[in-house]
Amino acid sequence: MSGPQHLPFSKPGDKHDVEEGSLFTPRFDADGLIACVTLNAQDGAVLMVAYMNAESLRLTLETGVAHYWSRSRQSLWRKGDTSGQVQKVTEIRTDCDQDVLLMKVEPGGDGGACHTGRKTCFYRRLVKDAEGIRLVKDEL
């Protein structure tokens, strides 16, 4: 249940501490990343899932504005820098083993979160038909 330290965060302790304790010890994966599920604070809609490294998590906590780590660009990414969709953070939660974050935000700019122009990245639903599985667009 333990893992390496990623400053400024403390190293995870034993299973009981991680699950029941009040110490925040985020568990980063082998690439130094933690998954973050981002919700719209107003209606609870799931906007996106992205990753943070220790630096982007630290900046998010310090500034109150969402910072992520772009795996494709391998760089720190302050959401909204180019799109205007800056995310003001209103709440952060973590899960039982502290390897996922759940973050509520107020999206700025046009109120969207997806680079395709939609409000949420989850704009397609899986539908089973005779030919198999296909995707149907129906924004949340």
Add this chain to the structure above:
Amino acid sequence: MSGPQHLPFSKPGDKHDVEEGSLFTPRFDADGLIACVTLNAQDGAVLMVAYMNAESLRLTLETGVAHYWSRSRQSLWRKGDTSGQVQKVTEIRTDCDQDVLLMKVEPGGDGGACHTGRKTCFYRRLVKDAEGIRLVKDEL
């Protein structure tokens, strides 16, 4: 934007096909896994985040019951087999680049999803105080 094929799913195409197409081409990571955010179908609460490999995703789609891949046990995991918290799937979505799933479920058994006994894994909120960040329990 492409990646290897993970049968029975098709290999991802180009960026436009992945983002705008109706073909479901889930993008598994280097470990052959895709992240899944699981919501309670009734109230939309985020219950858990877990991972699926191609086999667990195939079984989930075929049976309508959530199957995951346990990274800690390195094994296929039909949620609820030991806890009774079987998850009946009512909807699955995917995101713009098809590397995350968003799944709505009806939890069986005691209606919970977390192995600690809580309804959701996200039972702690981050709070900033003079000493830094600490976790406060307040179930959703």
